[in-house]
Amino acid sequence: MKKRTAVVLLLFGALVLAGCGGMRATRFINPDFSFAYVEKVAVLPFENFATEPDAGVRATRLFITELLAAGAVDVVEPGEVEAALNRIPGVARPPSSEHIIALGKSLKVQAVMLGSVNQSETIRSGTVMIPVVTLDAHMVETETGSTVWAVTHTEKGAGMGAKFLGTASEPISETMRRCVKKIVQKLVG
Amino acid sequence: MNQRTGSRETARGGEHRPAPARQVCRLLGALLLAGIAVWHCPPAFGARMALLPVRDFTGDPASVAVLKQALRAELSVEFELVDSELLRDALRRWRIRDARSVPPELLGRVADELGVEWFFAVTLHRCSLEPLPMVTVSGQAMHRGEPQLVWAGFQSLSGMDEMGLLGRGWVGDLDVLEQKAAARLTGSFTRREESDEDSPRPASRVFRRQALDIGSAGTIAVLPFEGATGVGATNAGLMVTDLAYAVLWQGGASLALPGAVDQVLGQAGVGLWGGINDLTRSSLLEGLDAGLLFTGTVETFEFIRTGLEPEPAVALAVRLIETPTGRLLAFGGTERGGWDRQRLFGRGRVYSPERLAQLIMESLVADLGEKGGY
Numbered sequence: 001m002k003k004r005t006a007v008v009l010l011l012f013g014a015l016v017l018a019g020c021g022g023m024r025a026t027r028f029i030n031p032d033f034s035f036a037y038v039e040k041v042a043v044l045p046f047e048n049f050a051t052e053p054d055a056g057v058r059a060t061r062l063f064i065t066e067l068l069a070a071g072a073v074d075v076v077e078p079g080e081v082e083a084a085l086n087r088i089p090g091v092a093r094p095p096s097s098e099h100i101i102a103l104g105k106s107l108k109v110q111a112v113m114l115g116s117v118n119q120s121e122t123i124r125s126g127t128v129m130i131p132v133v134t135l136d137a138h139m140v141e142t143e144t145g146s147t148v149w150a151v152t153h154t155e156k157g158a159g160m161g162a163k164f165l166g167t168a169s170e171p172i173s174e175t176m177r178r179c180v181k182k183i184v185q186k187l188v189g
Numbered sequence: 190m191n192q193r194t195g196s197r198e199t200a201r202g203g204e205h206r207p208a209p210a211r212q213v214c215r216l217l218g219a220l221l222l223a224g225i226a227v228w229h230c231p232p233a234f235g236a237r238m239a240l241l242p243v244r245d246f247t248g249d250p251a252s253v254a255v256l257k258q259a260l261r262a263e264l265s266v267e268f269e270l271v272d273s274e275l276l277r278d279a280l281r282r283w284r285i286r287d288a289r290s291v292p293p294e295l296l297g298r299v300a301d302e303l304g305v306e307w308f309f310a311v312t313l314h315r316c317s318l319e320p321l322p323m324v325t326v327s328g329q330a331m332h333r334g335e336p337q338l339v340w341a342g343f344q345s346l347s348g349m350d351e352m353g354l355l356g357r358g359w360v361g362d363l364d365v366l367e368q369k370a371a372a373r374l375t376g377s378f379t380r381r382e383e384s385d386e387d388s389p390r391p392a393s394r395v396f397r398r399q400a401l402d403i404g405s406a407g408t409i410a411v412l413p414f415e416g417a418t419g420v421g422a423t424n425a426g427l428m429v430t431d432l433a434y435a436v437l438w439q440g441g442a443s444l445a446l447p448g449a450v451d452q453v454l455g456q457a458g459v460g461l462w463g464g465i466n467d468l469t470r471s472s473l474l475e476g477l478d479a480g481l482l483f484t485g486t487v488e489t490f491e492f493i494r495t496g497l498e499p500e501p502a503v504a505l506a507v508r509l510i511e512t513p514t515g516r517l518l519a520f521g522g523t524e525r526g527g528w529d530r531q532r533l534f535g536r537g538r539v540y541s542p543e544r545l546a547q548l549i550m551e552s553l554v555a556d557l558g559e560k561g562g563y
Contacts, residue, residue, distance in 0.1 A: 054488045054504065057417040058524070061488070061506045065521050068396040077510050077517050079412075079484065083464030173504070173524045177394075 025153040027186060033141060033148040041139070042076040042103065043067070043113045044085070047093060050120035058173065059117045059135060062180040067113075072188035076107050097145025104142020111139050111148070119154070122172055131157035131172035133179045139187070151186050155179035238268040238307040239276050239299075241288040245313050246424050252316040255364050256326065259371035260311060267379055271303050279303055289329065292452040293336060300333040307332055307339075311374070314428045315345075315543060316363055320492060320499040322348035324366040325543040327431035328374045331446060336477075337408060338444040342377045343435035344370045345543035349498070395521030395556035401509070402558055404441030410450050410479035410512075411437065412465065418490045425490040429505060429546055433483060436550045440558075445477040453477060467515060474512045481518070482510040489524060490542055501527040501542035507553045519557050523549055 048056030119134035138150035157175030416422030485507035494500035506522030
């Protein structure tokens, strides 16, 4: 009897954990690039393709915080990145390879991080509201301007409680935080 | 051996006098305490003060007039206020439009001409009936000859802050709210009133390289916050910049005068939000001796719920930069809704976005001094 209860509890726990999560990330890594060479990176403001107007700014901030907290690389102060972008004439968003090389020389960084928020919305599934965030991030090295790492990750924010019991889902900012954290873990982990 | 005299000195041979090193420590400690007491002591009673023209972000001259009157009434209890027309003429003569952002030397000349010791500058950020009656003001005090900001404060009140059962305590009159805000602001300056701490601070996520005591970190220059909110971004940025001054001052920070920061940025040919390059940093270091820069972004500043009881949502990000190297010392932010920490019967709700921003900023600044990393 005890064994059966334990199995039921384990299954329930697994279901709860499975409810809060996302899709498996799509990832690219350039096998010829030595990531140990990267000591300092510049994070460019993320583009925002989502309906939420402040999603790009928030994703950029979370990405910088998580990168700094991971301790693997140093990050250039965002104000300096903004000033450097303003100094380069005709720079587009996202910048071209030439502009990234120029940015690398100007900021003395080995790589530039670019990204976009592809989705940041709360979708309705029956009576349940599920926050969904999809982020795309890539690292471009500043010697040749080529992409050396890229990842796309989707994170959903409704647990089993929300799905089956109708309790409130987590705030979308929390879903985005988790999505960014997982992306950074894939980079430095 | 006598238990009461069983100290180290007694054990070494009955020496009761403190060692010279200890005496020096005591003297330094006393000097430090005296310094803190002088720094935080109320301004001298009867000192001459110039109440600078209210900086208005509301476009409502009637509200400005009410606030000005309330401020004069409050401040005249403890200060000898300069006549408004005399001050206006002096500011015109010196071609000063916004007295808060003038360089300290120019302010010194105005002080000499009017014979004032103190300048009190107030900004009216919000005074509106929709979606709720709300008033937000910030204030800063400058002292003649003092290169740092002497005081900074911030008050945001809504008509529902003190509402009890059956709508009792609801304030729908903006004049009443303005008078209350003026009294609280001047009260926190003269130390008659402390700010209320009834709302819990939100949890924030700040990365920091090391715990930082902002009270002993030297001069900090607050750079204008960037508004990334779409509608009303500029005003939100300016409001949060004033808020940062107030919260950092509360934390004991030594702050460069806003006018001096504007002057250095202007001389370096940098716009308000043009980014910080090495030239700007070296100008701020040389001109103001500011070893640290504090700035950030207003990411969200809006109402997410409307109706009878609107709910604000605010997201702020801050960063602390080491001026000589440009290194990020702390970086982080947080977001919060006005009802996130509500208790039974809706107690603990925050209705004003400015008050919510204040709670967030207090949490972020407190995080700078926390031990351990992110």
